[in-house]
Amino acid sequence: MAILAAVASISVPNFLSSSISGHRQNRRPMGIAMASLGGKAASLGLEIVEGDGGLPKVCLSSENGSKTEIYLFGGCVTSWKVPSGRDLLFVRPDAVFNGKKPVSGGIPHCFPQFGPGPMQQHGFARNMNWSVANSDEIEGSPNVTLELKDDSYSHSMWDFCFQALYKVVLHSKSLSTYLTITNTDKKPFSFSSALHTYFHASAADASVKGLKGCKTLNKDPDPSNPLEGKEEREVITFPGFVDCIYLGAPKELQLNNGLGDIINIQNKNWSDAVLWNPHLQMESCYKDFVCVENAQIGKVQLEPEQSWVAEQHLSIS
Numbered sequence: 001m002a003i004l005a006a007v008a009s010i011s012v013p014n015f016l017s018s019s020i021s022g023h024r025q026n027r028r029p030m031g032i033a034m035a036s037l038g039g040k041a042a043s044l045g046l047e048i049v050e051g052d053g054g055l056p057k058v059c060l061s062s063e064n065g066s067k068t069e070i071y072l073f074g075g076c077v078t079s080w081k082v083p084s085g086r087d088l089l090f091v092r093p094d095a096v097f098n099g100k101k102p103v104s105g106g107i108p109h110c111f112p113q114f115g116p117g118p119m120q121q122h123g124f125a126r127n128m129n130w131s132v133a134n135s136d137e138i139e140g141s142p143n144v145t146l147e148l149k150d151d152s153y154s155h156s157m158w159d160f161c162f163q164a165l166y167k168v169v170l171h172s173k174s175l176s177t178y179l180t181i182t183n184t185d186k187k188p189f190s191f192s193s194a195l196h197t198y199f200h201a202s203a204a205d206a207s208v209k210g211l212k213g214c215k216t217l218n219k220d221p222d223p224s225n226p227l228e229g230k231e232e233r234e235v236i237t238f239p240g241f242v243d244c245i246y247l248g249a250p251k252e253l254q255l256n257n258g259l260g261d262i263i264n265i266q267n268k269n270w271s272d273a274v275l276w277n278p279h280l281q282m283e284s285c286y287k288d289f290v291c292v293e294n295a296q297i298g299k300v301q302l303e304p305e306q307s308w309v310a311e312q313h314l315s316i317s
């Protein structure tokens, strides 16, 4: 009840009230519950507040000063601030927060299709409302688990029952995500997916290491007819339009964002990677970000009750 009372004060949309009431027991009471206790606000690890466009967002804060924000709409992480206060993620200036269009920036989900394909580009998970399934805090590192389930909207594009759980864990110098897709249907299904991470960068000075030797599907110059090739470079830069899939990517990449940060991008079970910078197609902002995406381009097939789990760990030293 304390949770609902605190949340109600920010005029939460109906869907959030129901998602909060479904919030399971925390190991340690955090965030909203503590907010209702008044003076303890400084020790909050998790809050749910009204974000842009009135959309609810989960804010996690670690004891060391790192912070992250996750919109329930799209289950989209839009901010990851390290203790210095710098935000290592980027939200495009043309991003809209209207609960209809996907948020353009941060870490949008591509599911159940990376695309292109029969449904809308990057699938529907990034423009559906996720709910809060659980939250916890372990040794000063808060986490939240969001959940997405099929509904009539998803069935109109992809006629399967599924559950997606997305756990986001904030440490002082790292941000980890765990995505679990479960087939809750009576028939098998297959999907592709990605975490379409937008990193704040000086694109002209940014570079990525770790992809040498990978097989590539290069969408430059023709996105509808990707060219097969092999990456020969140790250090990949962004001198112009870049849109390339790397098949069989390694478990660790390094992004130099050109702004003074080296970001390690580790993963488990994301088989592929994608680099993207739209260059002059997005004249107002292409200089300020690069996308380095952990992806699953080849389709994963799940039988009923089977799950697939993939992890992404972003860290600075």
Ligand SMILES: O=P(O)(O)OC[C@H]1O[C@@H](O)[C@H](O)[C@@H](O)[C@@H]1O
Binding pocket: 104, 105, 121, 122, 196, 219, 223, 243, 244, 274, 275, 276, 293
């Ligand atoms: O949907 P968004 O955020 O504008 O991103 C689109 C881009 O996403 C990238 O992942 C694809 O490789 C590009 O081909 C595509 O243009």
